[in-house]
Amino acid sequence: MSDKPAFTFGVLFSQTGLMSVTEQAHLKGIILAVEEINSKGGVNGRLFEPIILDARSDEEEYARLTIDLLLKQNVNVIFGSCLSSCRKRVLPIIERFNGVLFYPSVYEGFEYSPNVIYGGATPNQMIIPLLDYLVKAERRKYYLLGSDTLFARETNRIVSEFLEESTGSVLGSAYVPLDTPVEGYKSVIRNALKFEPDVLLSTFVGNENKKFYDSCFEDELAGPALKIVSLTMTESELSAIQEEGRAGHLTAAAYFGTEEDTLNQEFLERYRAKFGEDQIPGVYAQTTYAQVKLLARAMEFTYSDSSEDILTALSGLELMAPGGKISLDPETNHTHLRCVIGESRKDGSFEIKWKSRDVIQPDPYLTGYDRILMAKRE
Amino acid sequence: MANGKSELFDRSILRALRESQALVIHPDDEDGVALTRHLNRVGCSARRMWPAPDTLPEGVKVVLFLLSPEVGEQNYDWMSAETDVARIAIISYETPEILSRLAKLSTHSVLTKPIRLFGILAAVTNAVQMSKHVGRLNRRIRLLDETLKGRRKIENAVQALMKERGVNEEEAYRLLRDKAMKNRISVVALAEAYLLAHGI
Structure with a gap:
């Protein structure tokens, strides 16, 4: 056993509240990576010791626990948050005390902090390839429906802009406040269907997904001609909805549990051994798993746990993750990711329908995308 | 909201940014470098200069300039002749002297030192819109x-x-x-x- 002090860090996800289904998935990836690292004796002889706290899907709780971790527990590194409102609440605290935040969720972009390592996809990595795929499959009439979040509004802005320049069109959009009771969903969905869209683009988050998909199914609202398409419906959310309503929806994500590479087979095996044979990892668990591994790699180089040293060592790092290689973009602290489109199945997994040929460079401020659109018009 | 179209935002704001050449007039230090890098990151094409040039280089549409008594008097006279340029002052003091210089130079936005990256994008887009608006009014x-x-x-x-x-x-x-x-x-x-x- 090593006599060096353990490396402690914060893990801040919601184990309760409306983001619990999603953020419990995040937590599983962390637990698995930490176990793996510690089984090999830790990093340079130091074991990884996560301090796991429940942020209860509440941004004020997020803020309070972040301050507690940075000031009282003296950690430099925190893995955490999913909703953008929570990240925005935590970000100034992380910057003020010069911590490092590993953010593992797909989000709307337009942010950069030298103190944040962004592990989730930006819109150019997911929404643009997804729309390309859909338009090529002759799906042109979109209705945009989602939780009333920053993510939904910015995603829909980009969707509208993209469709305006292509042959598709947006018929309308609606935002449902977080925590709306399930009855409220039905009227919103019925209203959307009056427009006869051939895609319902969903930006519902966390446990709100269940209310949306179950409502669609129960009322037989969504016929076979309609596709429900999302960036936030992953394995964890899918297994929470009614079994009969699970099949046939599309999701774009950087990873699905059904990836066939060897590394993923090993990952799957360990994941199931740890969390149960019926469990399927999704992009949230894969991302936190990979981010903990990236941190370990960085600390191998630096022998230090100061924020500056860790951030410097992380810059430009590459990693073979389950599903394929990822790397950190030194200019934006975002991650090069592939886009994978999967169709959901009744057993809670996704059949992979399409994959980007290579990783896609993160473009959080859509600088490249704007140039492409401008070039198209000239 | 029932209709997606009504909430479409004004795309020209970001597009204008992509087409804008920005000049940072700031010494070669941590703030100067971080600011210039972030401007490029958000999609401006930006370069840095110090000390202030006597005339504005061709093609520059956004100027971010340091206004600080500590670094010696810089020549910003040319600014009064440049009507179509978005002007963003970078200040570390709010003394009456600095406030009056801000007014004289008709700045459109202000950034404060030490530079924080959050807020730069908004300051630039806001200044560009303001200078365009003032230009149209003039x-x-x-x-x-x-x-x-x-x-x-x-x-x-x-x-x-x-x-x-x-x-x-x-x-x-x-x-x-x-x-x-x-x-x-x-x-x-x-x-x-x-x-x-x-x-x-």
């Missing part, structure tokens, strides 16, 4: 000014014509307008020529 004022001056000349010419020909106001104006049309010049130009010829 052009409109110039146009209205000329129109007003012209109207006065036409009025004087009409008065003179009424006396000379013994016609009423309407008739005098019609005479001026017909002649201007025949000669293919503006009514103002004809009125000017008429007044000049009659030593008025």
Whole structure:
């Protein structure tokens, strides 16, 4: 056993509240990576010791626990948050005390902090390839429906802009406040269907997904001609909805549990051994798993746990993750990711329908995308 | 909201940014480098200079300039001549002296030191929109000014014509307008020529 002090860090996800289904998935990836690292004796002889706290899907709780971790527990590194409102609440605290935040969720972009390592996809990595795929499959009439979040509004802005320049069109959009009771969903969905869209683009988050998909199914609202398409419906959310309503929806994500590479087979095996044979990892668990591994790699180089040293060592790092290689973009602290489109199945997994040929460079401020659109018009 | 279209945002704001050359006038230190890098990150094409140049380099549409008593007096006189440039001051003091210089240089936005990356994008887009708005207002004022001056000349010419020909106001104006049309010049130009010829 090593006599060096353990490396402690914060893990801040919601184990309760409306983001619990999603953020419990995040937590599983962390637990698995930490176990793996510690089984090999830790990093340079130091074991990884996560301090796991429940942020209860509440941004004020997020803020309070972040301050507690940075000031009282003296950690430099925190893995955490999913909703953008929570990240925005935590970000100034992380910057003020010069911590490092590993953010593992797909989000709307337009942010950069030298103190944040962004592990989730930006819109150019997911929404643009997804729309390309859909338009090529002759799906042109979109209705945009989602939780009333920053993510939904910015995603829909980009969707509208993209469709305006292509042959598709947006018929309308609606935002449902977080925590709306399930009855409220039905009227919103019925209203959307009056427009006869051939895609319902969903930006519902966390446990709100269940209310949306179950409502669609129960009322037989969504016929076979309609596709429900999302960036936030992953394995964890899918297994929470009614079994009969699970099949046939599309999701774009950087990873699905059904990836066939060897590394993923090993990952799957360990994941199931740890969390149960019926469990399927999704992009949230894969991302936190990979981010903990990236941190370990960085600390191998630096022998230090100061924020500056860790951030410097992380810059430009590459990693073979389950599903394929990822790397950190030194200019934006975002991650090069592939886009994978999967169709959901009744057993809670996704059949992979399409994959980007290579990783896609993160473009959080859509600088490249704007140039492409401008070039198209000239 | 029922209709997606109504909440579409004004895309020209970001597009304008992509087409803007930005100049950072700031010493080569942590703030100067971080600011320039972040401007490029958000999609401006930005470079840094120090000390301040005597004239504004060609093509620059956004200037972010350090205004600080600590770094010595910089020459920002050229700024008063550049009407279409978005001006963002970088300040580390809020002293009356700095506040009055901000007003004199008609800055559109302010960034504070130490530089924090959050807020730079908003400061730049805001300054670009403000300078465009002010530019549009100025052009409109110039146009209205000329129109007003012209109207006065036409009025004087009409008065003179009424006396000379013994016609009423309407008739005098019609005479001026017909002649201007025949000669293919503006009514103002004809009125000017008429007044000049009659030593008025």
